[in-house]
Amino acid sequence: MSHEYPETFARFYDLIYHHLRDSADSAFYLGEIRKTKGRVLEIGTGTGRFFLSSLREGADIYGIDISPSMVNVLREKLNSKDQHRISLQSIVDFSFKTRFDLIIAPFRVFMHLIEKKDQIKAINNVYLHLKRGGRFIFDAFIPDLKSLLNGITNQVDFDGEYEPGNRVKRTVSTKPDLINQLINIDFLIEWDETGEKKQEHWLTPLRYFFRYELEHLVERSDFKNYKILGDFNGNELNQKSVEFIVVCQK
Ligand SMILES: C[S@@+](CC[C@H](N)C(=O)[O-])C[C@H]1O[C@@H](n2cnc3c(N)ncnc32)[C@H](O)[C@@H]1O
Numbered sequence: 324m325s326h327e328y329p330e331t332f333a334r335f336y337d338l339i340y341h342h343l344r345d346s347a348d349s350a351f352y353l354g355e356i357r358k359t360k361g362r363v364l365e366i367g368t369g370t371g372r373f374f375l376s377s378l379r380e381g382a383d384i385y386g387i388d389i390s391p392s393m394v395n396v397l398r399e400k401l402n403s404k405d406q407h408r409i410s411l412q413s414i415v416d417f418s419f420k421t422r423f424d425l426i427i428a429p430f431r432v433f434m435h436l437i438e439k440k441d442q443i444k445a446i447n448n449v450y451l452h453l454k455r456g457g458r459f460i461f462d463a464f465i466p467d468l469k470s471l472l473n474g475i476t477n478q479v480d481f482d483g484e485y486e487p488g489n490r491v492k493r494t495v496s497t498k499p500d501l502i503n504q505l506i507n508i509d510f511l512i513e514w515d516e517t518g519e520k521k522q523e524h525w526l527t528p529l530r531y532f533f534r535y536e537l538e539h540l541v542e543r544s545d546f547k548n549y550k551i552l553g554d555f556n557g558n559e560l561n562q563k564s565v566e567f568i569v570v571c572q573k
Contacts, residue, residue, distance in 0.1 A: 326435050331523045332525055347566075348430060352429050356427070359425040361454070363385070363427070364426045366449070367432030367435075368386030368393075371401075385408045386410075387411070387417050423454065424453075424458075426458070427459070428459075433445070434531065435530070442540060446545070450573055459569075459571040471506065474499060491513070492513045494511040506528065508528070509526050512524075537551060549570060553567075
């Protein structure tokens with residue numbers, strides 16, 4: 324199954340996620356990039372939610388993503404002198420000659436890896452591309468067992484104008500696949516276009532993690548030092564945590 328993000332999803336991504344997600348993670352990731360003196364790689368750059376402002380602030384940042392539709396949206400925003408910073412590559416087997424001081428995979432990129440062998444290859448590939456002392460940061464949500472089991476049915480998570488007079492609405496439904504540890508998500512995007520109502524579904528699985536599985540995974544990798552934070556303010560995991568933020572150091 325392809326996990327590439329479709330064109331319609333990429334088209335409305337900025338509008339929806341600057342609104343839904345910036346307040347949660349943006350200060351944290353932008354702060355980590357800002358305090359890095361050296362080269363940064365963002366994996367799963369998407370349409371450039373962090374990439375663009377970091378570049379404007381002067382970061383020496385590179386980006387990879389596997390979805391051509393997402394990369395195309397980002398490319399349109401970049402000057403020709405910065406196009407070389409972006410490439411279509413997967414976290415599993417990307418390759419650069421250079422080594423990085425910070426590698427980040429923000430906002431569920433790692434949850435797109437369904438297979439154990441891809442997860443371990445990805446972490447070790449990141450390790451290979453870090454300088455000694457360099458860090459790798461990624462996040463995953465902590466499964467809320469009630470909504471995981473019951474699933475979500477037709478929850479509207481965005482409804483607004485994308486241009487004057489034209490609206491876009493996104494509706495999310497989920498179903499668990501417990502034995503394969505997946506949440507199968509059905510995104511329905513409905514939008515107005517040239518006087519018509521359009522709609523498109525995108526079905527995609529996300530691999531959910533529990534705490535000790537993540538710990539085992541990192542401990543099986545080449546990283547020897549890591550910690551898992553429970554929020555984007557730097558707090559330890561606690562009963563109220565809704566995020567795993569994994570910080571590994573080479
Ligand atoms: C939820 S988006 C996050 C985008 C961006 N980091 C942000 O925070 O807005 C996840 C991104 O990961 C990308 N992705 C999924 N699997 C990937 C892989 N194996 N390697 C690199 N990128 C991947 C998707 O194409 C998508 O752009």
